[in-house]
Amino acid sequence: MGTTQLEPVQEPKYWHLRTVLSEALDSEFSVGEILPNERDLAARFGVARATLRQALEQLELEGRLQRRRGVGTTVAPPRVGVAVGTREQVWPGMADDSWQPLDSTLVTPPAAVADALGTDRDAPVHTVRRSRVSHGQPVAAELLHVPQASVPGLGDAPAGAARARAVLRELHRLELAHQESSVELGSARAEEARELDRLPGAPVLVVTTRYLTETGTAALSVATYRADTCRLTFGDAGDVRVHDGVASGVG
């Protein structure tokens, strides 16, 4: 990061700055290293702090940087690939323990959930909260909605994680016919942000999955993944990595 001044260009300053910093990250910094603080960096490049922050925000969005209040800005490790769809269709919580059940409640769900499940709007639904951890860091928070009708044999498990596991166990008795997912960009609400160790509004990838039996929708999962640290993989695409931290191409 030897350069001290930005040459005048016909390109927004923050965008040019992003490029300059990005190249500096490639060549002069290693993962985990702490960058100079924002006030120093801004002065060094001769821009206002707000402008510098715009560039840093871009780089954070791209998973290149990690910023923590009171601590500083560090160089982020490459995004972790998290499998969200494998070739074989399985119930949530079956052969896969990257998810950890937290608790479960029985409530009448929001209208949108009832509609997606195809149940009556006042039909009770078990909502199981699960958390996904990868490399020691929380990467996703999930709400799994299971209509009470899908798990009629559910006993009286004690509240908390035990009850969540009981719901999943009952679900596994059904035969899964099909599952379909969608991915979109969202922003973390207060509660999710806390679970994911981010601030409210942090960008997340929202994965909505519908689990279908022959007779209808047996469960609906809404999982929010940290967009800064995660790369979602489908069909075991473990290690495809092409772009330079950015939507990429032939440079």
Added chain:
Amino acid sequence: MGTTQLEPVQEPKYWHLRTVLSEALDSEFSVGEILPNERDLAARFGVARATLRQALEQLELEGRLQRRRGVGTTVAPPRVGVAVGTREQVWPGMADDSWQPLDSTLVTPPAAVADALGTDRDAPVHTVRRSRVSHGQPVAAELLHVPQASVPGLGDAPAGAARARAVLRELHRLELAHQESSVELGSARAEEARELDRLPGAPVLVVTTRYLTETGTAALSVATYRADTCRLTFGDAGDVRVHDGVASGVG
């Protein structure tokens, strides 16, 4: 949007403002409607324009608003679901004409592409540019990398779209064994931004797909989708919509 003042709360102003505006959008605006301009809105809520803009940025990220310089801010339609992975595996450009071939060049690719393809770093690769349109709007730009070795029978098609189609046609002669994809957040570079009718840095969903034959990687696709307008669907999840424009849950 009757309210004029924000009650003091222990929550960032822009975040509270986002919530207020979000509710106003639900109840008092319809798709396509134009909001008051930023200066007026800021004054109406008694905040600086920068703070208001922070709230609008959130809502735009969530696909609730669309902002265009020189025009104004409008209420966005619900995100369109675009299929990126169907149960059946097919070559790009086969039974699916939502993609439009633009042109094709034969070059030695960036090292990252060569590595992902498993070819020598100096091996020539056809790079096919394609564009995807949905509901009359461009939603994605793709670079499809096909090693020359994958399409040995390629004739001398004229440059441009014809040549791009020829590459795809040759590719279809191979037998597809497997395909794997990953999705991550990125930001649009200058060229992609132009193709997608956005500004540089706009958030995009980057879908990287590897097409495999029995003998190795036959092609590599890097597609960037507009994150504000698209919901990517896997396994024909056409119309699952649960959250309120946000990473959602049981309110």
Added chain:
DNA sequence: CAGTGGTCTAGACCACCCC
């Protein structure tokens, strides 16, 4: 406590669109 990133302000000017 000092130092960090996060929020917020009140202004200015620019790039773009449409009339």
Added chain:
DNA sequence: GGGTGGTCTAGACCACTGA
């Protein structure tokens, strides 16, 4: 030209971290 959103500034204060 007049109006829009996009960029940029120079400052202030707040919330959080860790020594």
